[in-house]
Amino acid sequence: MICGLIRGDAVAVPLENIECTAEVSGDFGIYTLVQKYRNESGAPIDVRYIFPIPVGGSVISISAKSGEDVIASEIIQKKHAHNMLNTKADNLLLSHRGSIIETHIGVVAPDAEITVSVKYFCPTDSTDQGFRIVIPVVIAPRYASHGSQMAIESVFDRKNYRASLNVVYRGNGIIGVNSPSHEINAEVDSYGARVSLAEDSITDRDIVIDIAIRGKNSPAMYYTDTIACYSFTPKINIYNHEQGEYIFLIDTSRSMGEERLNRVKNAVLICICTLKKGDLFNIIAFADTHKLFSKIPMPMTDESLSEAKSWLDSLTVSAAEGRSELLRPVISACERSRGTVLLFTDGMAKSNTDILLHVQNHGGIVFHTFCLGSGADGECLERLAFASGGRATLIFEDENTEREIIKVFNRIIVPAVKNAAVTFDVPSLNIIPKFIKRIHAGERFFVTAKFTDTPPRELAVKGEFMGEKCVMKAVFESPCQAGEELLYHFTKARIDELRNLLTGNEIRDSLIKKQIASISESGGLLTEETALVTFRGGKDKQRVVDAAVLLSASAHYNKNTQIHSEGKSKKTKQDGVFKTIMTQHADGSFTKPKISPFLHTAHILHSICTECEKADLFVWHLRKSVSYILDTIERSESAVIPEDVIAALGAWHQTFGANDEISQKVEALLFLYGKNI
Known part of the structure; x- marks a missing residue:
């Protein structure tokens, strides 16, 4: 789909210049794009403006100017916008939603300049080192996906427009500001950073800015007079282990394709290899029908692991077309488990409302959903996960x-804090979220709240951990004052909280959507329940021009786009490690003909700890191997431990050693053998 300023014959009006400004506070920001076009057709043209809303973003306003002609906008509830439009526009207003905004601008004179300004709110991406800001300066064929920001490089005819940039980032502890897409200038101080392009530059790709933060997981607080956003990573003992039960639901529909399905199968097998003695697992494959690996969850043994490998190898892509039948597999999973379900799909499922209702009525089962690619029904999968505490x-x-x-599963298998409640020691008007079903290890936790007075610098989270009550406190020693981006963040948080309560019950959902519409209108963020009404004559609102609504982008994927992301699907050295990990036995050992399992396991342990850049992905597999080595040593009658084994344990301890029983045993062995720790 062509985006930008579009003529009636679907031809794009040339873009000459784009000015990008942003105010960002940690995890969220407001962005303004001012785009200048020119009518080079030699005749008057009637134009519309189409903008792909960045992923997770919400439009605040759109304005336009050509000569003395000025257009402004206002967000109002659809039921009110309905009365302002003709019948044709009414139908459009009530029938579309998604991630594309489109509005009518009007007739533009020959050689006239048209300036369009778009202001929107958008979360930033979290990276291993800090945050990634993506600003969409490419107004061209593109696809806006769901769930996370992404940068796009488009292949299209005209690339000779210029871009300028002014980003203000508010936050402490900045240790670096870089851009993988452009040359930039960055001024950093104790309050944050100001970023601009090295010079006004011709650009053919979106601007990407990476901000590295010292102590990224440290508590962070942004505040205004009475509103604050808190984020922190709770400290959870990751070495405690409860018996777990895991069911893997794998989409094998035609849209998955062989390569994607094979990668999911590999990942599932690696996840199963993570499990310990006493854990249970099962696998369900689904497309137009479904089939089970086992009628009941299987215990983790070498025999069940071998059978799972063979069963996964036998899975192929279904020839059936259309949406996957997910309801029956979900019912089957709920009937056979009271544990954790991991759902992998790339598409749209039938009976979404029935699926959600069934999960809500079967409490105790946690669904973790994986949206594989931009075609997945992200909204449904998010609600499914939220409803179950996943x-x-x-x-x-x-x-x-x-x-x-694997990164996600490493957190899932660790005991979580359950049924948590957020409290402050001062009165609060609104806390989002007030209650949390589960908080997983290593998961950054966000709380947004409104108070009657100055926001406090401390909060407490009370919940249950491994059957016992617990209290976690967070102190925010260096809060940062935010701008209006925090007000929009608070509005977005209120809307998202309400949207997660939608279940498919028509009467109940209608009341919730009315609340969303009211908050959207008063807070100035465009949602599915509101419209962006444009007025000719600016603030005087002399005449209604159009009511822009959210349009679905799912049918407009353009193959000339490439998504910039850190992990490419091409084969790497890590793929070799994946293959090795998939050969691990249930007890943590690795075997090779004519070599002792004890020595070969030590060799694999040493190799991954010293040569694999992402060894932390396999933290639980390696821990199982260390346990196997220690158990073998305890059973051995030999008084001498081979040097290679000691070296392997030393490499593991240096990378993953902690204050737990296994680490202490390894530390004692290393001490006895005179190794520095």
């Missing part, structure tokens, strides 16, 4: 599927 993860087409799945 988490939703989007994996883009170019990301390493195995790596992203």
